[in-house]
Amino acid sequence: MSQLQNINIRLYKRRIKLNFLVLSASLLTTLFGLFWLVWLLVTLFSHGFQYLDLSVFTQPTPPPGEAGGLANAIVGSVIITVMGVLIGAPIGVMAGTFLSEYAMRSRIAPLIRFVNDVLLSAPSIIIGVFIYEVVVVPMGNFSGWAGSLALALIALPIIVRTTEDMLKMVPNTVREAACALGAPRWKMTVAIVYRAAKAGILTGILLAIARISGETAPLLFTALNNQFWSSSLNEPVANLPVVIFQFAMSPYEDWQNLAWAGAFLITLSVLVLNILVRTFLRNR
Amino acid sequence: MEMTQNSKDMTIIRRGNAGQILDFIFANSTRICAVIVLLIIFAMMVSLFIGAWPAFKKFGLHFFISDKWNPVTEEFGALVAIYGTIVTSIIAMLIGVPVSFGIAIFITELCPIWLKRPVSTAIELLAAIPSIIYGMWGLFVFAPFFGDHIEPWISEYLGGIPFLGHLFSGPPLGIGVLTAGIILGIMVIPFMASVFRDLFEVVPAVLKESAYGIGATTWEVVKMIVLPYTKIGVVGGVMLGLGRALGETMAVTFVIGNADRLESSLLMPGNTISSSLANQFTEAVGQMYTSSLIALGLILFFITFVVLAVAKFFLLRLTLKEGQRT
Numbered sequence: 069m070s071q072l073q074n075i076n077i078r079l080y081k082r083r084i085k086l087n088f089l090v091l092s093a094s095l096l097t098t099l100f101g102l103f104w105l106v107w108l109l110v111t112l113f114s115h116g117f118q119y120l121d122l123s124v125f126t127q128p129t130p131p132p133g134e135a136g137g138l139a140n141a142i143v144g145s146v147i148i149t150v151m152g153v154l155i156g157a158p159i160g161v162m163a164g165t166f167l168s169e170y171a172m173r174s175r176i177a178p179l180i181r182f183v184n185d186v187l188l189s190a191p192s193i194i195i196g197v198f199i200y201e202v203v204v205v206p207m208g209n210f211s212g213w214a215g216s217l218a219l220a221l222i223a224l225p226i227i228v229r230t231t232e233d234m235l236k237m238v239p240n241t242v243r244e245a246a247c248a249l250g251a252p253r254w255k256m257t258v259a260i261v262y263r264a265a266k267a268g269i270l271t272g273i274l275l276a277i278a279r280i281s282g283e284t285a286p287l288l289f290t291a292l293n294n295q296f297w298s299s300s301l302n303e304p305v306a307n308l309p310v311v312i313f314q315f316a317m318s319p320y321e322d323w324q325n326l327a328w329a330g331a332f333l334i335t336l337s338v339l340v341l342n343i344l345v346r347t348f349l350r351n352r
Numbered sequence: 353m354e355m356t357q358n359s360k361d362m363t364i365i366r367r368g369n370a371g372q373i374l375d376f377i378f379a380n381s382t383r384i385c386a387v388i389v390l391l392i393i394f395a396m397m398v399s400l401f402i403g404a405w406p407a408f409k410k411f412g413l414h415f416f417i418s419d420k421w422n423p424v425t426e427e428f429g430a431l432v433a434i435y436g437t438i439v440t441s442i443i444a445m446l447i448g449v450p451v452s453f454g455i456a457i458f459i460t461e462l463c464p465i466w467l468k469r470p471v472s473t474a475i476e477l478l479a480a481i482p483s484i485i486y487g488m489w490g491l492f493v494f495a496p497f498f499g500d501h502i503e504p505w506i507s508e509y510l511g512g513i514p515f516l517g518h519l520f521s522g523p524p525l526g527i528g529v530l531t532a533g534i535i536l537g538i539m540v541i542p543f544m545a546s547v548f549r550d551l552f553e554v555v556p557a558v559l560k561e562s563a564y565g566i567g568a569t570t571w572e573v574v575k576m577i578v579l580p581y582t583k584i585g586v587v588g589g590v591m592l593g594l595g596r597a598l599g600e601t602m603a604v605t606f607v608i609g610n611a612d613r614l615e616s617s618l619l620m621p622g623n624t625i626s627s628s629l630a631n632q633f634t635e636a637v638g639q640m641y642t643s644s645l646i647a648l649g650l651i652l653f654f655i656t657f658v659v660l661a662v663a664k665f666f667l668l669r670l671t672l673k674e675g676q677r678t
Binding site (some may be wrong): 083084086087090091093094095096097098100101102104105107108111112158159160162163165166167169170171176177179180182183184185186187189190191192193194195196197198200201202221224225228252253254255257258278279281282283284285288289292309312313316317324327328331334335338339342343346 | 371372374375377378379381382383384385386387388389390392393395396399400402403450451452453454455457458459461462471473474476477478480481482483484485486488489491492493538541542545569570571572574592595596598599600601602605606626629630633634645646649652653656657660664
């Protein structure tokens with residue numbers, strides 16, 4: 069009897085020990101993962117702050133060795149991103165509406181959902197190559213429009229996905245109530261369902277903006293870059309991500325410092341957008 | 353009196369017609385937008401294929417197995433880039449999967465409640481940081497540190513192992529395939545950790561509580577309840593992370609060194625498909641050079657497509673299972 073007890077106690081101790089080992093490993097991996105990310109953020113913020121001053125926002129990108137800022141790149145980035153969202157958001161919201169409201173018995177809906185997921189996880193550089201082939205080559209030059217289109221293609225699947233999810237969360241009784249009052253279907257969708265899901269749809273659009281404002285790869289050979297102020301979207305437009313890429317890879321120290329300032333700005337705006345989304349969803 | 357009644361009826365009918373017409377317009381414009389999504393993917397495949405055709409026609413199947421990449425003599429092969437893409441992704445997965453797994457277990461099982469929300473939020477915010485930031489940090493901070501302190505150690509102690517040794521020999525340059533893989537691993541950690549955490553939180557509390565109730569330890573609950581319940585989803589999550597690592601451009605381009613030679617050592621510079629495109633596409637002169645780069649893009653698109661399809665398949669089976677249970 070006591071032998072059996074001994075075995076039990078030994079088994080119990082072994083289980084406790086194994087549990088302790090695994091949980092310590094889990095704690096260690098968490099610390100390991102967070103360690104890198106904290107290291108990254110600390111360097112980014114310290115370097116970014118160090119090189120951030122007023123001229124960054126007022127001067128255009130300089131030639132190497134001269135003083136300058138990132139003003140044209142910041143403005144270019146904002147314009148390209150806004151145009152990208154203006155192209156992508158309406159199509160995305162409409163497509164999401166179709167998947168949620170009209171596709172009950174449709175046979176292409178599962179296909180569109182799958183294709184949307186493919187687009188969502190397609191490497192962004194491939195989207196750049198695609199836009200290069202269908203926009204840049206026929207137009208004959210790199211342009212801001214091409215950059216906006218590439219960003220629109222990246223924003224589109226995010227917006228489709230969140231719009232569909234958010235519209236599906238609107239209870240069906242609300243739709244039935246609207247229909248029972250004699251509202252045509254489009255009116256029900258626009259005036260009732262959209263209104264109920266407004267915060268969710270806006271969240272999706274904000275998330276898409278956060279995602280595309282840091283995208284670099286698709287802009288490399290669509291919007292390219294411009295050392296000066298661009299007068300129209302038909303020519304190459306300076307934008308922050310590509311400027312950061314070029315300046316960081318350059319051998320000039322003042323360019324590299326500007327790249328740090330730009331990287332800090334981009335990260336800050338992406339984080340702020342994400343925090344906005346969070347508070348938005350929580351207040352709902 | 354009769355007149356007004358009549359015209360009232362008419363307006364109601366007319367309004368009904370207008371409603372029907374608007375309904376038709378609205379329904380079909382949503383349908384058109386949805387079909388646009390479909391057409392985009394179709395157009396992408398077609399245009400990539402057309403762009404890649406000259407390269408495929410000239411080099412044939414040899415394109416996939418040739419390690420030559422010579423813009424001067426216009427001889428191109430995809431092997432170096434495919435090798436770099438796969439090797440960096442494998443390194444990234446070796447680091448990313450266990451670490452994100454540990455983080456997910458920590459968040460769902462171990463973490464005190466007051467810490468749960470901050471850690472989850474931090475992980476999600478980190479997943480949103482653009483990849484160019486990871487690349488830049490890798491180039492300026494991590495690569496010099498790695499080259500000065502870790503790589504000499506690696507080549508001294510691991511370089512001597514038979515068979516595997518040549519993977520770790522070579523000069524400590526800092527930049528190279530190994531560095532790129534590690535940066536990629538660090539980058540996918542927040543993404544995969546939040547996928548895993550979402551999966552683990554789906555496990556019904558009743559199941560876990562009954563296991564705890566009969567005296568199981570936390571690890572036993574994870575091993576015997578959480579993992580079997582989420583097994584398929586975990587595979588799907590790993591595949592999603594892999595897809596991300598395979599297609600990632602900026603985090604890799606900064607630190608891989610842009611060298612088109614096949615090296616046996618992981619410490620040497622190399623290239624991935626996406627970094628070749630990022631580095632060379634705008635500078636490519638001549639139809640064959642551009643076409644070969646587009647062919648690389650097509651290969652990458654195909655690989656990520658297959659990985660995503662597999663991930664979807666596993667995740668779909670999970671949701672089907674859930675449907676049966678409820």
